Amino acid sequence: MDGCMKKIPIPPSTELYIGRNLFSTDQLFACRGAQRAVLIADAAIQDTYAVDLAHKIGAELLTIPSGETTKSIETVCHLVETLCKMGCARDTFLIALGGGVTTDLVGFAASLYMRGVPLILVPTTLLAIVDAAIGGKTAIDTPYGKNLMGTIYPPKAIFADLDMLRTLPEKEWFNGLAEILKMGLIYDPAIWEMGEKNYQDPDLILKAIEGKIAIVSQDPTEQGMRRILNFGHTIGHALETAAHYAISHGEAVAWGCLAEAHLSMRLGYLAESDVQRIAAMYRHFPLKLPKTYTRSALLSAMAHDKKKALGEIRFVLIDKIGHALPFAGAYCRAVSHSALETTLDWMEQWKSHP
Amino acid sequence: MDGCMKKIPIPPSTELYIGRNLFSTDQLFACRGAQRAVLIADAAIQDTYAVDLAHKIGAELLTIPSGETTKSIETVCHLVETLCKMGCARDTFLIALGGGVTTDLVGFAASLYMRGVPLILVPTTLLAIVDAAIGGKTAIDTPYGKNLMGTIYPPKAIFADLDMLRTLPEKEWFNGLAEILKMGLIYDPAIWEMGEKNYQDPDLILKAIEGKIAIVSQDPTEQGMRRILNFGHTIGHALETAAHYAISHGEAVAWGCLAEAHLSMRLGYLAESDVQRIAAMYRHFPLKLPKTYTRSALLSAMAHDKKKALGEIRFVLIDKIGHALPFAGAYCRAVSHSALETTLDWMEQWKSHP
Numbered sequence: 256m257d258g259c260m261k262k263i264p265i266p267p268s269t270e271l272y273i274g275r276n277l278f279s280t281d282q283l284f285a286c287r288g289a290q291r292a293v294l295i296a297d298a299a300i301q302d303t304y305a306v307d308l309a310h311k312i313g314a315e316l317l318t319i320p321s322g323e324t325t326k327s328i329e330t331v332c333h334l335v336e337t338l339c340k341m342g343c344a345r346d347t348f349l350i351a352l353g354g355g356v357t358t359d360l361v362g363f364a365a366s367l368y369m370r371g372v373p374l375i376l377v378p379t380t381l382l383a384i385v386d387a388a389i390g391g392k393t394a395i396d397t398p399y400g401k402n403l404m405g406t407i408y409p410p411k412a413i414f415a416d417l418d419m420l421r422t423l424p425e426k427e428w429f430n431g432l433a434e435i436l437k438m439g440l441i442y443d444p445a446i447w448e449m450g451e452k453n454y455q456d457p458d459l460i461l462k463a464i465e466g467k468i469a470i471v472s473q474d475p476t477e478q479g480m481r482r483i484l485n486f487g488h489t490i491g492h493a494l495e496t497a498a499h500y501a502i503s504h505g506e507a508v509a510w511g512c513l514a515e516a517h518l519s520m521r522l523g524y525l526a527e528s529d530v531q532r533i534a535a536m537y538r539h540f541p542l543k544l545p546k547t548y549t550r551s552a553l554l555s556a557m558a559h560d561k562k563k564a565l566g567e568i569r570f571v572l573i574d575k576i577g578h579a580l581p582f583a584g585a586y587c588r589a590v591s592h593s594a595l596e597t598t599l600d601w602m603e604q605w606k607s608h609p
Numbered sequence: 610m611d612g613c614m615k616k617i618p619i620p621p622s623t624e625l626y627i628g629r630n631l632f633s634t635d636q637l638f639a640c641r642g643a644q645r646a647v648l649i650a651d652a653a654i655q656d657t658y659a660v661d662l663a664h665k666i667g668a669e670l671l672t673i674p675s676g677e678t679t680k681s682i683e684t685v686c687h688l689v690e691t692l693c694k695m696g697c698a699r700d701t702f703l704i705a706l707g708g709g710v711t712t713d714l715v716g717f718a719a720s721l722y723m724r725g726v727p728l729i730l731v732p733t734t735l736l737a738i739v740d741a742a743i744g745g746k747t748a749i750d751t752p753y754g755k756n757l758m759g760t761i762y763p764p765k766a767i768f769a770d771l772d773m774l775r776t777l778p779e780k781e782w783f784n785g786l787a788e789i790l791k792m793g794l795i796y797d798p799a800i801w802e803m804g805e806k807n808y809q810d811p812d813l814i815l816k817a818i819e820g821k822i823a824i825v826s827q828d829p830t831e832q833g834m835r836r837i838l839n840f841g842h843t844i845g846h847a848l849e850t851a852a853h854y855a856i857s858h859g860e861a862v863a864w865g866c867l868a869e870a871h872l873s874m875r876l877g878y879l880a881e882s883d884v885q886r887i888a889a890m891y892r893h894f895p896l897k898l899p900k901t902y903t904r905s906a907l908l909s910a911m912a913h914d915k916k917k918a919l920g921e922i923r924f925v926l927i928d929k930i931g932h933a934l935p936f937a938g939a940y941c942r943a944v945s946h947s948a949l950e951t952t953l954d955w956m957e958q959w960k961s962h963p
Contacts, residue, residue, distance in 0.1 A: 289919070291920075328682065328686050332682050335751060335757070335758060336752075339751055339752075339754070339757060339913060340753070342912060342913070344915070344917035344918060344920070345915050345916070345917065346917075346918045346919065366760065367758045367759065367760060368757070368758060369757060369758075369759075369915045370748070370759040370760060370761060370831075370915070371760075394724070397690065397693055398693075399690070399693035399694070402724075403689070403722070403723060404689060404721045404722060404724075405721065405723075405724040406720065406721060406724060406760060407724060407725075477724075559693060561698070561723045561724070562699070563698035563699065563700075564698060564699070564700045565700065566698070
């Protein structure tokens, strides 16, 4: 993809622009027409990207603090109040510049302010490019769990500039890789195999994006099939909540994929050889359970999982690398407490395995 | 409609049940199937309706304080926290019992909690039955104006029990009548004529509901035609905001319809005889501008109107009783400051007119 820009439609109403050196083109400016625009950026990239971009596209600039704890109703209220004060109207564009925290939060505010203003996402991390920005989900956290409030609100456009990833720290690469590999486990075995050969292969990015677009296009409002994207996230989100976000989303999802692959085996769906293959991959990751981890905090956080139905916690499960189980259209199933405990035993012991 | 129940579909996905003595049937209970349900009621009707209904349908009961000031982000946060604490999941039904404040607020919370849980509305005031409950709009207020945050989130079902209106105070009747008559001015001249003959005619209710359903079905997300429902609301909402809700929504909308009819004449669209006919109707209303009214507070509140585009405040206008102007699909237009001032002069003097 060097030196070129791809335009990929995401049904029903989003255009994804992906490539290198995107901000040297006028595409982003053209996208909002003559409307007023407010760029809302992660404060950490104010000096490196935000001030320049705002100037270039003639947008007003607001910043929000970095980190998962920003994804709160307090930040949304403060943002909405600022937009009110500025006199922003229903035709004002909001442009989010930052990682998944920024795109989730600004997307949420855009979906509510005046019942919805036009939204453009400019994800700056691998995780946001391959996952958070795609599919229209917006969210904030509550003290009871991650993403417990949110909307489904597709942006008008997404600008993913791969040049931004050049300066990405290694930790952030693993953060995105966790979601890329998840796509390999649930949907596209070719992604998994590419990852096994070279997990730094940049072609993984486009493959993962294409997979996610295919899934969310089939089921935009998560009535069924889209649920497979939650593989690794029942345990993953609960780990984040229990650790008060002292663990990154990618690390939590890596732990979650590992454990939920084991659970798939424990319940008789997945071969032990596949679990070993999966475990071998995650040995590349700098995985460590948070110091504050306790099993009871994890189980209690899991009780707020969004896939819960009729009082039972449900899991997405896989029966081979590259395929999630449909369970007659539910794409998840309830799991006995004893099976879950065995998997958590295994997960907690994992680092000492050979 | 005595003794019977009508079922009216509202596209895309709502069933409206309207009639008398609805709660003696099991329809509401049947509607939620085997799912957990939480009834959220206006505290003012806890003893008269809420406890009984919750018991009858096997729902848990929460109450929220009465009055427009409840429609705040603080109430939503408190509600969401309570639902989290109760362990409510994505399949838990929320049932709103109360007037427009309750249906707007609970609808908003239902649209956000876990990115949307199933919603049933049980409006208990004339205003909520003919207007707030129909069309899927949810909202809360901000200190900068009314309904400045919200979503479009259609409920599964609406139960409108006309028996509840028997105990409605006269003030509440005028509150609903203001929205009924607005429907006569913008869409259905027969409603206006029925109102002129007898503004207490119960058949007005069903006519107004049918009109609103026809409009919102054509344009559910307010891209164009649905905007005509905002007739009377540019000045109406600003009056409410400027008065800190010391004026009822109906009274504010009645003032707004009166003034925006005058504005329609001032701009050359509406005949003076029609304005006189309209003014004669509103003489039945107990209209009084709030003691705290000032023109500058009104104009400043109007600056946050949701119809604003490219920096200009826009108005829905009518060219006869029963017809709003399409303005090439925009259904509203910007108005000069001097025309607006003339209309406000007239409005402020109105009670002293012959």
